[in-house]
Amino acid sequence: MSKSNTTTICSMCESMSSCFQQLKFEQLENISQNKVQIKFNKKEIVAKQGSFATHIIFIKKGFVKLYIESASQDKNLIINFFSKGSLIGLSSLFESNTYQYSVATMLPSELCLIEVSEIKKLVVKNSEFAISLLKRSHKSTIHAYNQMFNLTQKQLLGRISSAFIYLSESVFESDKFELILTRNELANFTAMSTMSAVRAINDLKKQEIISDNNGIIEILNKEVLVKISKFG
Amino acid sequence: MSKSNTTTICSMCESMSSCFQQLKFEQLENISQNKVQIKFNKKEIVAKQGSFATHIIFIKKGFVKLYIESASQDKNLIINFFSKGSLIGLSSLFESNTYQYSVATMLPSELCLIEVSEIKKLVVKNSEFAISLLKRSHKSTIHAYNQMFNLTQKQLLGRISSAFIYLSESVFESDKFELILTRNELANFTAMSTMSAVRAINDLKKQEIISDNNGIIEILNKEVLVKISKFG
DNA sequence: CAGTAAACGTGATTCACATCACAATAAGGA
DNA sequence: TCCTTATTGTGATGTGAATCACGTTTACTG
Numbered sequence: 001m002s003k004s005n006t007t008t009i010c011s012m013c014e015s016m017s018s019c020f021q022q023l024k025f026e027q028l029e030n031i032s033q034n035k036v037q038i039k040f041n042k043k044e045i046v047a048k049q050g051s052f053a054t055h056i057i058f059i060k061k062g063f064v065k066l067y068i069e070s071a072s073q074d075k076n077l078i079i080n081f082f083s084k085g086s087l088i089g090l091s092s093l094f095e096s097n098t099y100q101y102s103v104a105t106m107l108p109s110e111l112c113l114i115e116v117s118e119i120k121k122l123v124v125k126n127s128e129f130a131i132s133l134l135k136r137s138h139k140s141t142i143h144a145y146n147q148m149f150n151l152t153q154k155q156l157l158g159r160i161s162s163a164f165i166y167l168s169e170s171v172f173e174s175d176k177f178e179l180i181l182t183r184n185e186l187a188n189f190t191a192m193s194t195m196s197a198v199r200a201i202n203d204l205k206k207q208e209i210i211s212d213n214n215g216i217i218e219i220l221n222k223e224v225l226v227k228i229s230k231f232g
Numbered sequence: 233m234s235k236s237n238t239t240t241i242c243s244m245c246e247s248m249s250s251c252f253q254q255l256k257f258e259q260l261e262n263i264s265q266n267k268v269q270i271k272f273n274k275k276e277i278v279a280k281q282g283s284f285a286t287h288i289i290f291i292k293k294g295f296v297k298l299y300i301e302s303a304s305q306d307k308n309l310i311i312n313f314f315s316k317g318s319l320i321g322l323s324s325l326f327e328s329n330t331y332q333y334s335v336a337t338m339l340p341s342e343l344c345l346i347e348v349s350e351i352k353k354l355v356v357k358n359s360e361f362a363i364s365l366l367k368r369s370h371k372s373t374i375h376a377y378n379q380m381f382n383l384t385q386k387q388l389l390g391r392i393s394s395a396f397i398y399l400s401e402s403v404f405e406s407d408k409f410e411l412i413l414t415r416n417e418l419a420n421f422t423a424m425s426t427m428s429a430v431r432a433i434n435d436l437k438k439q440e441i442i443s444d445n446n447g448i449i450e451i452l453n454k455e456v457l458v459k460i461s462k463f464g
Numbered sequence: 465c466a467g468t469a470a471a472c473g474t475g476a477t478t479c480a481c482a483t484c485a486c487a488a489t490a491a492g493g494a
Numbered sequence: 495t496c497c498t499t500a501t502t503g504t505g506a507t508g509t510g511a512a513t514c515a516c517g518t519t520t521a522c523t524g
Contacts, residue, residue, distance in 0.1 A: 144376030152423035191384035
């Protein structure tokens with residue numbers, strides 16, 4: 001990682017999240033003065049589970065995964081993916097001062113690290129900002145509940161199908177998208193072995209429900225995909 | 233359920249949650265005037281997944297479970313348990329206007345249903361209140377992440393052990409407690425079959441890690457229990 | 465651009481857990 | 495109080511998915 005030599009002023013940032021749009025000009029200036037903007041290569045760790053959380057991570061550009069590592073480190077569970085405009089690390093902020101998860105880039109990314117104390121001040125000053133943080137937080141909670149259900153109550157094909165629907169609708173926002181994730185990462189997101197992920201994907205390909213051209217996934221038969229994702 | 237004939241004034245409520253302690257007297261009076269206090273028997277549904285969420289649920293007394301129902305209704309996943317002082321339904325409030333989960337009593341309970349609009353007003357007016365809601369929300373998120381990890385990465389005994397530790401430390405707050413939950417509910421909380429839950433519990437009993445006297449659970453060997461919960 | 469590591473893939477085997485079948489006990493309702 | 499239903503329990507069987515073993519292809523990296 002390297003500190004960017006062209007730090008953008010927050011009020012000029014075209015990736016600005018909905019939260020920050022609630023802020024007044026001078027409040028945004030405060031953020032601007034209490035952040036660092038950093039460039040990361042792909043596959044770099046941005047936040048490490050267990051370490052002190054002194055900053056909130058804002059994604060200006062790129063793509064990251066948020067995941068939980070096991071003690072033995074061999075089993076990772078990917079909780080979610082985030083791209084431009086996302087804000088990460090809020091839960092560590094109010095609940096505990098250490099990260100409860102790790103965050104790593106999956107593409108070259110530009111991130112802004114904003115001081116926790118600055119965010120806290122703004123929550124007190126600006127109730128619109130507080131509400132938009134509340135919305136984000138509840139979105140995370142609902143996503144986690146859904147995933148808990150998906151991962152524990154559905155089997156292989158249902159989990160993979162749910163994952164493709166989620167990626168298509170909520171992450172890449174298109175029926176055709178570059179997957180970016182490896183089979184191993186998809187396995188870690190769906191709580192199965194890499195081998196099972198490979199088999200499940202090829203199964204969907206053979207049934208012509210999805211296609212995969214060098215990493216470009218296209219959902220060919222959404223109706224059936226949804227049916228599989230619901231049945232289990 | 234039946235509307236309580238002795239509605240407590242919020243400012244006199246001895247179950248008052250930390251959130252409400254942030255409120256000024258007249259704000260608490262507003263809550264008081266915009267709530268209904270209702271008595272529920274055990275095993276009654278308080279909130280039904282999919283229905284409109286017009287109220288926030290405050291637990292004045294009793295014990296409830298929050299769970300997600302499957303389409304076929306035969307598979308339930310219990311997300312969490314709540315007792316006196318808890319506030320439920322906030323995520324439905326900001327993210328969607330329908331409940332993403334169901335809530336049911338497990339003991340006779342007294343609940344206060346507070347109008348969503350009233351809570352929203354207070355979040356805007358009182359930033360301390362907003363922050364305490366943020367804290368609660370993040371606590372839910374972190375719990376969900378932990379559970380996701382537990383349920384997907386650990387096996388039977390690890391999951392049951394984690395569950396007993398959670399119940400002991402975070403729900404009943406004692407090494408000795410009345411279980412309240414049936415084997416089936418414990419299975420739904422640990423994402424396994426009822427039969428497996430029965431076997432796993434009896435396994436822990438045989439190893440003298442826990443004891444069960446007519447539903448009174450005692451953790452006899454916490455050290456080993458923690459070890460099992462970590463290994464998986 | 466060769467060498468090595470990471471990612472992708474297929475078939476055979478193993479194992480954890482669900483399911484089935486059935487019994488005993490406890491709880492709640494007419 | 496009896497009758498029904500929920501809850502707890504044990505052993506045998508079946509199966510979904512992990513693991514193992516191995517080969518192929520694609521991407522880094524000096």
